[in-house]
Structures are given as C-alpha cells and as structure tokens.
Amino acid sequence: MYLLDVDGVICDFFGGVEDFFGLPLDPHSYNLAGQLGLTQTEFIEVLDEHFWANLKPMNDWLVPVLGKVILCSAAGCESPAAAAGRHKWVKKHYPELELISIRNKSLIKGTLIDDLVSNNPAILFPAPHNSLRNIKHIEEYICTKL
C-alpha cells in the first residue's frame, strides 16, 4: 500500500502560496513563512479554507500508476480551515481516496512517497527544495522506484 503525500506531490501548495500573497517565492527553500516575513503560526492562520480547497492539482499521472494508495497529509492538522479545505480538495479531485491527516507519517504502515526529506519517505518525490531537484522526467523516475 502506498501512502501519498499531497502538498508538493499532487497539489501545488507552492504555486497557491505565490498566488495568495501575489509574490514570487524561492522554490528552493521550504521555509515559505520565513520568506514572507511571517512566523509559521501567522502563515498558517492567514491561509483560509478557500485557499486550501482551491489549490491546483499537479502530477495527475501519479495516482493512476500507484494503484492502491492512501493520501497522507499534515495540512489538516494545522488549522480547522486547513482541515476543511483539504477535505474539500480531496473530495473534488480524488473522491475515491481516503485521506489521513497526520503529522508523524511514520506511524502509518505503508510505502510513503513524499517531497519532504524530514518525513523520511521510502520514495522521495523530486522537488526544487530537495536533492532530486535536477530530475527532469519525474514520471519515469518514480516508475523506476515502484
């Protein structure tokens, strides 16, 4: 069973933050709050349900190639607005999938695919802020890891 992270993998959180604040941000840094001059708490508080519910999907090839998959995201733990918005987003784009909102993803048994090194994923998903940033053909790369 694959556990699939949402933000930065199948949901364009980074682009959504740029649009929300109307500012270009550095994709190589994962500290978006810091780039905006906010604390993490201030950053999360300002992101409303509409923001979370309307993020753009990305990499729509991924779920079909994985087969059995559970979505696994920390976003819903951050605030009631994030939880509600994330729930709406999943219902809209992946109504057939279960969503687990959890910070410590290692507590769930499965093969985690995630863009954040600190989540210790079995398969690191290439992203500008991790060591796989230079991988051009992400779909090909991921398929070799499954």
Ligand SMILES: [Mg+2]
């Ligand atoms: Mg992520």
